[in-house]
Amino acid sequence: MIKVEKVSKCYGEFYALKDISFEIEQGECVILSGVSGSGKSTLLSLIGAFDKPTSGFIEVDGDIISKFPDFHASTYRLQKIGFVFQDFNLISSFSVKENILSATIPLNQSKKETNKRIEEAMNLANISHKAFQNSSSLSGGEKQRCAIARALVNNPDILLFDEPTASLDAKSVESFIKMLETFHHMGKSIILATHDVRLLDLKIKTKVIRLQDGEIIA
């Protein structure tokens, strides 16, 4: 369970998030919507323990992750979180498989286990056929699927997506939505930050949190 409690985030005088509180049950799918600059990405980065709130706290499965020291925050990102970034953040000199491999290294698993997990993740994200292609030469949709495979490889409970459909055409959006449904059925908690209306009527049950100027309006 994710519990966001009275969270504010200031940049100097400016409040990017103001007194935000909500809860997300394990397996729920949540859409953070709002116009540009409303604070969606900021909220995701707090839940992903990339950054700390100015006040308030975030609790995940009983741990106050917003107070974690760096080492624990890293472990939390590694094991609990799968983050799909808006511009994917792939390492451009690596192939698809190597990008996914890079997320497994801190776990110190055997080569066999590692390879098994990478295969599974690539199958789920439907990118196996490009395993050895250099990530810089992938299409936008393929890059996203590579990033999704990397986010899935350590089998995290929580998947965070930042503007996942921003660079996708209609067909890719469709297959992305199918993928989301699969992840939902696997029992993952999903949080999507988006202002894409196409994502507002998913077949699965979703909770929508609307943000405006750093505050929840609905």
Next chain:
Amino acid sequence: MISSSFLNFLYLTLQTNRTRHLSIFIIGSLIVFILSSSLFIVSSLKYESKKVVEAMSDFTITKLNHRGYLHTSQIDELSQKYGLSAISSRVQERYFTTPQGYSFLIIGVDFFEEQGSKEFSDISKRGDFKKFLMGENMLIGQGVNDYLSKNHYDKYFNFKTPSGALKKINIFDTLAQNSSIVSNDMVIIPLSLAQEIFGMQEDELSSIGFNVPNDAEWDNVKLELYESFYDIDVVSKKEIQNMYDEIFNFKSGLFIMLFMILLFTYMVLLYTKYSSILSNEKREIGILRAIGWSINDVLKLKFSEMSFVVISSYLIGVLSAYIFVYIFNAPLLSSLFLGSSNLNLSIIFTPIIDMLSLMMIFLLFVVPFLVAVIIPTWRVASTNPKEALS
């Protein structure tokens, strides 16, 4: 523990970053190469000179300031007085070739007197000892051999005696090349021949060597000798050894200084180079941090990467120095250590591996390396994962 996936990933990053590491690797190997080459040369020379000096008499007497000759009667006088052993009478004089002005060190030896001595055990071992003494033969050092054959004396050489007559002496064999440092310009012949070449009387000698069986007496012997004979000079084996050591230490000292300067430059280079390499990698490292790498994980990767570069450049440097010195006999570099105006010295270096010095080079090389890269590495490893988000 290091898993095979980690090694796999390490290999991957080394592969992708190989051009970035290349200059560091090349300069590193070069520094280690220069240092280990001079180290190998010095250890080998020290070893050879030690072996040669060990075979010498404990003490050698010459006429004070080399004016005139000693007399065979002095031998009896010495042995009666001090109970000395293994006495050897020598003619040991420089013979100058004209017009080039090179010189040979002619050593006239009384081989019957010295049959048991270590110094010439080589010839007697070969069993040719009798044959050698039967004719008018000489053993020559490598440098002498090179000089003579260049002047078309392949079988013999005509020495000019003070009376103007020529004395023809056959070349019997060449002295072992690995002792060239000492034997390069030597010509070893029977005592009587040497006396003939220099126009000496039969009872005249240029030096007398002897052993003092009781080590405790070593210091006394010298003093007593100076007191009993007013016109002699006494040199002990230890003094000769010290002289050699001093020469080599001085030369290797110069190299160590050179090395220190190189090392300092290397550290500055490393620091700036890795600062820039790592700042180029800031984005990649930010991504790794974002997907769950801790600061320690990043440090471990970057240190392994750099250790691989530094250790491989150490190994390549040492290995190529070994090949350069012991297989190719250190062209160019050896003349820095052996340079002399007389007869070109070519030497075959006996492989001597001085583990202590190799360890020292390793430490001198690796420690500054780690010191130079630790700050930039730490700085970039603690990159905030948020870097990757922007």
